[in-house]
Amino acid sequence: MKLPPLEDSADFVIVGTGAGGATAARVLSAAGLSVIMVEEGPHLRPEQRERGLIAAMGQSMRDMATLSTSGSAPFPLLAGRCVGGSTAINSGIIWRLPESVRAEWARDFGLGELLDERGLGDTFDVLDRELGVGEVAADVRGGNARLMQRGAEALGLPGQIIKRNAPDCKGRARCLQGCPDGARQSMDVSYVPRALADGARLLAGVRATGVLTEAGRATGIEGERLGQDKRPTGQQVRLHARRGVIVAAGALHTPVLLRRSGLRGQVGDHYQAHPGVAVVGRFSEQVGMGFGATQAYQVPMFDRGFKLESISLPPELLAARLPGVGEEWQRLLRNLDYFAQWASITRVRATGRIRPGLISGVHVRYEPGPEDVARIRAGAATLVRMMFAAGAEEVYPGVARLPEVFQSPDQAARIEDAGVRRQDFHLMASHHFASARASDDPRHGAVDSTLQSHDLPGLYVMDAATLPTATGVNPQHTIMAVVMRAAEKLANSERPAITAA
Amino acid sequence: MAAFAPEGNAGLAPAEGEIDYLAAFKVMLGEATPRGALGMRLALWLVALAPIWLWGRLTTFSALAIPRRTALLRELLRHRSFVVRELTTLLKFCAAMVLLGDPAVRARSGYDNVQATEEAESGVRRKLPVVADDAGAPVRVWPGHDAGDGIDEEGAESTREVG
Numbered sequence: 001m002k003l004p005p006l007e008d009s010a011d012f013v014i015v016g017t018g019a020g021g022a023t024a025a026r027v028l029s030a031a032g033l034s035v036i037m038v039e040e041g042p043h044l045r046p047e048q049r050e051r052g053l054i055a056a057m058g059q060s061m062r063d064m065a066t067l068s069t070s071g072s073a074p075f076p077l078l079a080g081r082c083v084g085g086s087t088a089i090n091s092g093i094i095w096r097l098p099e100s101v102r103a104e105w106a107r108d109f110g111l112g113e114l115l116d117e118r119g120l121g122d123t124f125d126v127l128d129r130e131l132g133v134g135e136v137a138a139d140v141r142g143g144n145a146r147l148m149q150r151g152a153e154a155l156g157l158p159g160q161i162i163k164r165n166a167p168d169c170k171g172r173a174r175c176l177q178g179c180p181d182g183a184r185q186s187m188d189v190s191y192v193p194r195a196l197a198d199g200a201r202l203l204a205g206v207r208a209t210g211v212l213t214e215a216g217r218a219t220g221i222e223g224e225r226l227g228q229d230k231r232p233t234g235q236q237v238r239l240h241a242r243r244g245v246i247v248a249a250g251a252l253h254t255p256v257l258l259r260r261s262g263l264r265g266q267v268g269d270h271y272q273a274h275p276g277v278a279v280v281g282r283f284s285e286q287v288g289m290g291f292g293a294t295q296a297y298q299v300p301m302f303d304r305g306f307k308l309e310s311i312s313l314p315p316e317l318l319a320a321r322l323p324g325v326g327e328e329w330q331r332l333l334r335n336l337d338y339f340a341q342w343a344s345i346t347r348v349r350a351t352g353r354i355r356p357g358l359i360s361g362v363h364v365r366y367e368p369g370p371e372d373v374a375r376i377r378a379g380a381a382t383l384v385r386m387m388f389a390a391g392a393e394e395v396y397p398g399v400a401r402l403p404e405v406f407q408s409p410d411q412a413a414r415i416e417d418a419g420v421r422r423q424d425f426h427l428m429a430s431h432h433f434a435s436a437r438a439s440d441d442p443r444h445g446a447v448d449s450t451l452q453s454h455d456l457p458g459l460y461v462m463d464a465a466t467l468p469t470a471t472g473v474n475p476q477h478t479i480m481a482v483v484m485r486a487a488e489k490l491a492n493s494e495r496p497a498i499t500a501a
Numbered sequence: 502m503a504a505f506a507p508e509g510n511a512g513l514a515p516a517e518g519e520i521d522y523l524a525a526f527k528v529m530l531g532e533a534t535p536r537g538a539l540g541m542r543l544a545l546w547l548v549a550l551a552p553i554w555l556w557g558r559l560t561t562f563s564a565l566a567i568p569r570r571t572a573l574l575r576e577l578l579r580h581r582s583f584v585v586r587e588l589t590t591l592l593k594f595c596a597a598m599v600l601l602g603d604p605a606v607r608a609r610s611g612y613d614n615v616q617a618t619e620e621a622e623s624g625v626r627r628k629l630p631v632v633a634d635d636a637g638a639p640v641r642v643w644p645g646h647d648a649g650d651g652i653d654e655e656g657a658e659s660t661r662e663v664g
């Protein structure tokens with residue numbers, strides 16, 4: 001039976017409920033404007049979050065982490081797909097935009113007003129307060145982080161306790177599956193409910209398929225309602241926006257929606273990510289990765305282009321990372337509480353391109369360049385050295401064509417060898433940027449410094465896609481601060497209503 | 502996939518048939534992008550026919566004795582070709598997801614051996630000024646999907662079904 005189409009209207013229609021979309025909804029609805037949030041994924045309560053990874057990833061991770069770059073050596077690109085977007089499955093690490101990057105964006109992209117140093121600082125203060133940002137409490141740091149601290153201190157590296165937005169974290173190391181306590185202040189338990197309390201509406205399980213236009217302005221979105229099986233039910237959705245359409249589908253999907261809606265120009269160009277690698281070490285003392293904040297200790301090494309973090313992953317992923325098969329693999333698997341795992345994320349220079357897939361989905365062309373690969377090598381080698389300095393008995397570098405097991409820190413140098421190629425690393429990326437970047441010059445950006453499209457008035461992009469480049473640090477806070485400032489400006493502006501739908 | 506962790510002396514893998522690798526593999530296949538699903542299928546064929554193209558022996562993977570299967574997988578995981586290596590790793594990843602997703606195997610792995618301290622379990626450290634999920638806000642999920650009970654029509658008063 002064909003279901004009748006659904007229609008509704010509001011001042012603003014927002015596509016996506018992640019860091020960007022939820023922040024826009026929080027600001028606009030607090031200003032008394034009517035808002036409809038549209039989210040492709042489901043609305044999950046904390047207690048509905050599954051512990052097992054297959055079920056959890058099916059609930060809230062896009063495509064079960066199989067979305068990858070194109071080309072001969074693809075690597076996975078992770079993103080959330082549920083109310084809260086990627087914030088619902090991230091680790092809640094909080095970083096303010098480094099001053100050098102802020103200055104670069106202000107200078108090179110004409111974003112001086114949006115990114116005014118003092119104003120931005122004040123916005124970060126608001127976010128910190130509202131999301132309970134603070135250092136991970138000592139009792140939930142866990143063994144994985146404790147060992148990393150030991151390794152960093154032994155080598156004299158600039159380590160520090162991570163700041164997160166999880167003030168009540170109980171150290172369940174389950175952030176990737178979604179916090180079962182709602183302790184981490186992801187958007188699904190913070191700004192989305194806050195916007196709802198201010199009168200916003202949420203339409204979960206609806207995929208936006210295009211931006212509606214009238215007389216050269218964006219006037220709404222069309223979409224399709226999805227079933228529990230994630231397939232279209234056949235019911236069409238049309239949402240009219242009296243004042244503006246805000247696309248916040250994330251840097252991977254925003255350009256797809258925009259290009260499918262006929263926008264071109266810079267849309268989909270300049271994509272960047274933070275490719276990451278992980279190293280595992282076996283210790284003679286119990287590490288206990290199963291307890292502790294998912295990420296609690298970090299060593300930022302911005303001068304070298306990378307940042308190191310402790311990362312406690314679910315047992316399924318730790319197991320996949322251990323070398324060997326058969327008896328040899330199982331012997332390691334029997335002692336999962338004796339392993340530590342740390343990662344390096346790299347600020348790369350390469351830019352890529354995002355286009356809609358041939359039939360559906362996303363096509364991402366992105367390849368780190370030689371300078372980027374040198375940074376990746378250096379990050380991985382530093383992790384190996386830190387592992388041994390922390391007392392690891394052996395280290396699994398996870399680099400193809402090198403020994404699976406390193407027995408001494410001297411072997412770290414082998415990773416830095418120029419012969420080690422990009423394909424030898426198991427890269428993955430969960431920070432995505434710049435695929436509809438902001439610039440006052442339409443030749444360099446898809447949206448202007450108010451985050452409005454250069455080509456389609458009434459259309460705004462408010463997510464990671466608008467950040468002009470990779471930040472070099474975990475991006476959630478920057479995305480939220482930029483969007484909060486742009487949305488406040490939008491709420492305060494006296495724009496005439498577009499249609500009287 | 503069971504060949505990655507066959508029943509043996511290590512005492513971790515469950516007895517044969519205890520874990521339904523195929524059902525879990527199908528779930529993952531169903532969730533994957535078309536390209537990802539193609540990769541998973543290719544990986545199965547690559548391994549199934551590896552004795553032929555790798556060792557030049559006219560037999561399939563499933564016809565090999567367990568130790569030979571293990572040896573073959575080890576070789577594939579270390580193969581010089583990125584494609585061979587990565588596709589086999591993809592299967593190992595799937596095997597790990599299924600294996601450690603089993604509560605009994607997880608318990609035997611020791612992953613959860615370190616427990617939360619009482620202090621960590623005791624709850625609120627700082628009061629937040631944000632509206633928590635259950636802080637009284639009428640959650641107007643308009644007519645969207647709630648993972649628990651399907652559709653929640655509360656707050657749908659402004660929605661028109663047309664046609």
Ligand SMILES: Cc1cc2nc3c(=O)[nH]c(=O)nc-3n(C[C@H](O)[C@H](O)[C@H](O)COP(=O)(O)OP(=O)(O)OC[C@H]3O[C@@H](n4cnc5c(N)ncnc54)[C@H](O)[C@@H]3O)c2cc1C
Nearest residue numbers: 016018020040085086090092093208250463464474475476
């Ligand atoms: C595993 C993981 C760990 C991370 N850890 C951290 C961390 O610790 N700290 C940090 O700062 N950052 C972290 N990040 C990155 C951070 O979460 C993201 O940068 C941020 O959430 C991006 O915000 P966004 O609004 O651009 O997109 P998202 O948060 O991804 O939200 C986009 C939303 O749009 C929805 N959507 C997409 N297309 C459509 C459509 N057509 N119709 C309707 N809805 C649609 C998606 O389902 C999704 O919910 C992590 C990311 C991942 C994946």
Ligand code: SF4
Nearest residue numbers: 169170172173175179
């Ligand atoms: S580590 Fe903390 S924030 Fe993350 S899931 Fe566990 S309790 Fe929640």
